[in-house]
Amino acid sequence: MTHLAWLACWGSALLLVHVFAGYPAIMWLLARVRPRPVAKQAWLPTVSIVIAVHDGERYIRNKLANLQALDYPPELIDIVIACDGCHDHSVATARRSTDPRLTVLDFPNRRGKAACVNDAVRLTRGDVLLMTDIRQRLSPGALKELVANLGDPSVGAVGGELHMENVRTGFAQGVDFYWRYEKLIRQAESSTGSMVGVSGALYAMRRSLFTPLPPGTVLDDVLVPMRVAAQGKRVVFEPRAMAWDEPSQEPEAERRRKIRTLAGNFQLVQLAPWLLVPWRNPLWFRFVSHKLLRLVAPWLIVALTLATGYLFNHHPMYALAFCGLAAAALLVGVARMRPGVGTWLPARIVVAFFYLNLFAAQALLAFARNRRLHLW
Template sequence: MTTVAQLAFWISALLLLHAFAGYPACMVWIARRRPRPVRKQPVTPTVTVVIAIYDGAAHIRDKLASLRALDYPADRIEIVIACDGCRDTSAELCRWLDDPGVRVLEFDERRGKAACLNDAIAVAEGEILLMTDVRQRLDVHALRELVANFADPEVGAVSGELRFEDPQTGFARGVDTYWRYETLIRHAESRSGSTIGVSGALYAMRRALFLPLPLGTVLDDVLIPMRVAKAGKRVIFEPLAVAWDRLSLHPAEERRRKIRTLAGNFQLMQLAPWLLAPWRNPLWFRFVSHKALRLLAPWLLALFMLAIIVLASRHAFYAFALCALFGGALLVALTRMLRMGERWLPVRAAVAFFYLNLFAAQALVAFARNRRLHLW
């Protein structure tokens, strides 16, 4: 029993350490020792902006104003907006603005983002596709910075950086802290080759590389870049191309969005099982380390905790580990109840880690119970 518990302890501990610390450190080391710079040049290919929206009337005016303010030749941009069974006035507002560069595709039935992207890109004429969501505001230089990367023929897709405005609560600051950590990893992945995902709020790709998405796909911002990498092109992170969003101030506001995204990872592996095959996925190590192990983390933590409980009475090291584990859990509980330590980085990181793993565990249950994730 002791041997089995020790084996469970060390396997779970090493996998968790690799997923959250070892892999990021590995990417940073490779990026510094063997960087692969991108040959950026100021180019202006034609661009089709693609936006799929569902009940986006509250944001569409500001979004179109943000797009028209971009530092890029207006005659090189077309905008295609796909309204996915909207129950509000999204389509009417787009037409009322009477912008000749905007094309509206209106669908009576709600089918999900993937179906809208497929239809919108089918009528796109630009050499480059700019994918963005309706809610986020784009920096004026965002498109120009993204497109400059396509001067390098090795680049197939480019992700912008999502930043958050004015995080206020401890929870929001924790999410912001986690997102900065995630951005660090993506930057290192990009500098050392390719990143495995892009920000759904802002990314661009060569139109020639787009393949129709399976209907119901939730994570187009992972499947599309992974397909680009499979085609032999690089997926780059561009920190100078920025989209701005606001954080959820409370866990309840973030929970539904995060669970849907995490459940989308389970769906992704069901739709594209080649992602888990090292002989078919050129970014297999990165995908497994960055995505798959994160999904396993809650269950690895449970295994880790059970092993510690069994071993705590047998050796002081495991007793200390058990105390540290419960100490961390107590810190998170006190932070939630008393809102203490909002400005202390370790506390914010612990809170973000707790919620990430809680949502990951709930995501597996949600995916098993509801396969129609795209209509959440």
């Protein structure tokens, strides 16, 4: 039993270190030792902007105004908004627009984002597809910065940078911290070849590389770039192409969205099992390290806690590790009872880490119970 506890302790610890520190460090070192710069070119291809929306009436007017303000020749742009079973006035609001470049698709029955994107892309005419969500505001130069990366023939897709605004509570500040940490990893991945995912709020790709998404796909912002990489093209990060969003201020508000997104990773493996095959997935190591092992992290934390508890009296190192884990759990509880504590930087980080891993554990159960994750 002691031998198994030792294996569980060290195996879990090493994998957790690799996921949250080792892999980012490897990417960071590679970015400095063997960088792969993008040969950006100033060019102006035709662009089709695709937006899928469900009950987004309150965002549509501002979003269209935001797209009209893009620093890009308007005659080179067309826009398709696909309304997925909207029960509000999304369709009517969009159709009140006088922009001749806009096409509005009305699907009375909800089918999910993937089906709407597939239908919208079929109507587009641009050489480049710009994928964006209805809620986020884009910087005026975002589109021009994205397509400049596509001027490099080796680049097939490029993601923009999502910034958080109105970060008010301790929980939101913790989420913002981890999002900044995630962006550093993506930048390092991009600098050494390709990212394994982009932000669904803002990314562009060559239309010729798009293939219809499997019905019900949740994480198009991971599957699409992985398909692009499988076709021999790079997926890169452009920090000068910016979008702004507001994070959830409390765990309860974040829970549903995050569980659905994390469960989408399990669905992704089900829809595209080739992602698990090293000789078919050119980004296999990155995909496993960045995406899959994070799904295992909550169970590794549980195993580490149980193992160090069992080995508590065998060596002071195990006792120290167990007490550290217990102290972190206690800090989460105190921060929940006393919100003022949650604004302290270590507490913000620990609380956000706890909830992100809690949601990852719940995501597995959500995926097992509900295969209709695509109904956003």
